[in-house]
Amino acid sequence: MAEITKLPEEVLRIIFKKLDGKSLFRAARVCKFWHQIVYELRLNVKMWSTFCLTEIPMPLLADMTGLVDINDRFLILAGFTTKKDIGDPKIETSRTRTQSPGNENGMFSLLDDNTINIKMDSLVSSRLPWQFWREVYLAYRRTVLISRWPCLRRTVTESSRYGKTTCVKFHGNFLLTGHENGAVFCWVNAGTKLQTYTFLHMHLSTVTALTVIDDSNLKNGKSNIFTVISGSDDRDLHVTMYQSKPLRSACYNQSTAITSISSWGQYFVTGSQESIVHGQWVFHLSSYLKLERHYHLLGHSCSYVRCTAIWENKVVTGDNDGNIYIWELTRTDKPYLLPLVTHTLPGPIQQTLICGDRIVCLANKDILAVSLNGREFYKFSVYSDLYRTPECIKVWGPILAIGLKSGIVAVYHLATDVEWQNIDISKPLQMLHSGQEHIIDISIIDSGLGLSIAFSTDDNSIHLAHWLPGRAQNT
Template sequence: MEVFISDIPEEIHMFILSRLDGQSLVRAKRTCKMWACLIENLEKFFGIWLMCCLNEIPLFMLTEIMGYNQKKTDHKSLIKSYKQLPWIFWREIYAEYKRAFTIEWAKVKMADLYYDQAHSVVTSLAITDGKLLTGHEDGSVFCWKNVAMEGLDLNLVHKHQRRVTCMAVTTTCTDVSELLSSKCHTLIVTGSQDYGVFVSDMTKPNSTELDYYNLQINSVSCFGPYITSVANGSFVQGQSVWHVSTEGSLTVTQESKLEPPDNYSNPVHVALTEDRVYVVEEKGGLYRWTWNDGIPNKSVVIKNLSCPVKSLICKDDCLVCLLENGELEVTDSKSSYHRKWNIYELLQRQPESMAWRGPLFALGTKGGVVYMYLVKDIEDMKSLDLTKPAAKLTVEADHVNHIAIGDDGSSPLVAIATEQLHLSLFKFIK
């Protein structure tokens, strides 16, 4: 007796289809009309794309792609809040995550973005919501819109008096209700050699001064509406964490001070999370402060690194440090895990910069080469094989000073700043 697929009860079809991963779901939808109809029901009424996102994407990557900062909560409450967002939103989030993996085989389209040479070289770089942000040697901070390489629009965000030394971008949302009520604001925080830390709202014309230090600003970091920075001598002056309100004009509504460690030198890098602040000082000491009802506790030494640090990235409890001696070090702040790679020995190139967004990790080296790696989770980073990049990008320059990773809605984007007076933008075409 012949049995056709249409003879199987729809309930069984629904059960089987609901267990598929996202990519299999897309393929199944193209198989037959019945499955297409059933999958549409799963999409609209059963939140199948939300489940695919939660099951396949690490939470810290998910919130990063979503573009907002998720406060820690239990799994049940998280699903309840996320279900408020429309199903098509989750389908697009999942698609953006999966697009990152196309760098292994996609064609690469490159474009050089030129600007007025009076602004000199790019000293800070970021991509957010399809916009490219650049800080320059002359103190200018620009927003490049339409980075899909067509009809670029350049706007001045802020003008420092001297060289922009650091930049961070954040959205003020920390809850789905804020996302739904359109209360999210994108803030650009910049520091410079003129000793000032300024925050700019991309929807408003003016910038707000957060603080002035006695010496150069080295690093800024954000989590939602919370902002911190470090400067030469800032432990002596008072290491601050600010809460910025976007109601009306930008204002500082709360300020906390970090108690300096017992023995310290100038802090050079900072990373801020919901409940922790990480600081690296110029001699290589790595410190952590934890929060208790908004009040920072005394610092804890996580590790004394072997040498000064070029760059610091914090994802979840994973700290990635690029050292001046050419080593890459990964530290798990919750355990005693540490691992080092000697990049020069592995790649025969001196590392200069790095970036990490979603499942894409980039490592820039002398000679104008950027190595791209796929990192599905923290464990992938801990076991990263630097000799097997997923892609390799090359620019005509001696140095790779800064890298930014993003997505324009149709493909991953990688922006590279060198010593040349232009930017290189790479787009991966399927």
């Protein structure tokens, strides 16, 4: 050890630059001299962005940040064949023949080194400061600390007069809620003495679905401009742009009651009843809150679509008969698209989530089904392991939360495909008790200090759980 400490600072810098994030943080705790070197290295966007791009799986990175252009397609566009190729000097990227993600005609383009550098710099430097990449990386590393950090519990009480909270969704530092009486609100500082809320719009019946489209394509809490889309049993889609206060809103009538909404970038898809006849539309939200229909999805064998999810060019839908449909959004000369793959699970599909190639479904009020490639599903019985019926699920990055009957939320950390393939349902990292009977909806995010989970219960309350270092536990 004494010999290592005698190395020149320039040599230590070269060595430290080759470490991954976890090893670098450990090196910073060796001595004050090393800590100073590591601190200076941290003020470097390329180091933090490299940590994120090499250590965080691309789908998880896109899910955590909301940046739809951080994915494998961007890497291919930049000339990398796989994520492992990042930073590999052996990879030839001077003249790479790739297909552009936004090219609908399937045209190929040749990228030289300057083009690749411009694309990387425009994404990493001009749009996103190094602090952004640092916070993303730290948020990913903090997810595993929920087993050691104390949990601070809070409750939002102002929602009681609006009936049950049927939908909750974090968006940066905001908390969006949909209610039984049709109201949709945006909360700031939810669960604290400084909490305030803004009324966004009102449906004629219970809000059944809620999603957010960020006009800045950045969901890390630094943008206060976003669009809220909600649906309900009244067959209306309400669209409201928020910028410190609602600026303008629009209402679009659907032919059937809306059961679910999912978004990816500026696109979103809705699930509804009577889908055999009407199918599903993939909408694009353009300027001035105008909706454009881009894809028409047909091929359902059941009228009642209970849930739907969209990720990049893939849409996954579950119906009341236990069918799961997977569409691939490709431009064709036909006015409609038929499902690429169809699976059947036992019982109705209650919820469907998608992150990259991974699909997570809650079926038959008991089965948690996970697919890593869209071709086969691994099935887990939640009731047999926890002796409680699952009611809802939520995935954010490597975190899986299962809402259980008896008012409990079970929290798991699943970072790799192997962990997803072999989930031990009986051993959650945390069990959040609300003291109520039902969990209605869940949302997850990192608050900037640690993981935060919001979940609504049947007593009209919204419960908040924050994992913070050095805070006393409050239940």
